[in-house]
Amino acid sequence: MDRCDTLTTLRRHKISVTEQRRRILAEIHSLDGTFTAASLKESDSLGGIDEATIFRTVALFLERGVVRSVGDSERGQVFEKNCEHNPAHGHFRCTVCGTWSCLPPFSAKEKRGLFSLLPDAYAAESVSVVFQGVCPRCSG
Ligand SMILES: [Zn+2]
Ligand SMILES: [Zn+2]
Ligand SMILES: [Zn+2]
Structure with missing residues (x-):
């Protein structure tokens, strides 16, 4: 399945590129459904990135339109990727x-x-x- 390129996505949304942001975005792009910052923290591919960084990065992605908010859950705000691969x-x-x-x-x-x-x-x-x-x- 096609996926957005992380570098292109970060640049298009005017977010400065860091290795951690690219890894977090790659994980988000790999998901078909919804996620929370807490569920990202548990994913194996993001090992070594601390929780505060993940929360801050997701908040930045939301502000810049890289992800959209779907609602609230007991585990916090629920998000999903906001790109051509995930129509409304x-x-x-x-x-x-x-x-x-x-x-x-x-x-x-x-x-x-x-x-x-x-x-x-x-x-x-x-x-x-x-x-x-x-x-x-x-x-x-
Ligand atoms: Zn995409
Ligand atoms: Zn959805
Ligand atoms: Zn159920």
Whole structure:
């Protein structure tokens, strides 16, 4: 599967390049679903990078639009990569196991439908849809 180049991504978002930022971004690009700073800290490929650096880097990535925020969990804010490989979609948060699942991407028509819910006086830049309930694994 195609992945964004870390160097190109950092430069495009005007983030100065460090070895640690490249490693953290490579790990984020390798993930298909959601993550938290705490879950990144546990990944083997980021061994040797301290927690404070991971939290700071994720906060910087969020501010510069490299990742987007999906919601909040018991383990902190939930993120996912924000690039062409991860088009806008809704999420499902399981109230039993706490898992966040990514749902299929919105079609252009669905996106227009969502934005049409907004009164004219508001200028939206993005929309997020989160369902909550019991996921297939917990209901089975
Ligand atoms: Zn990408
Ligand atoms: Zn569940
Ligand atoms: Zn997602």
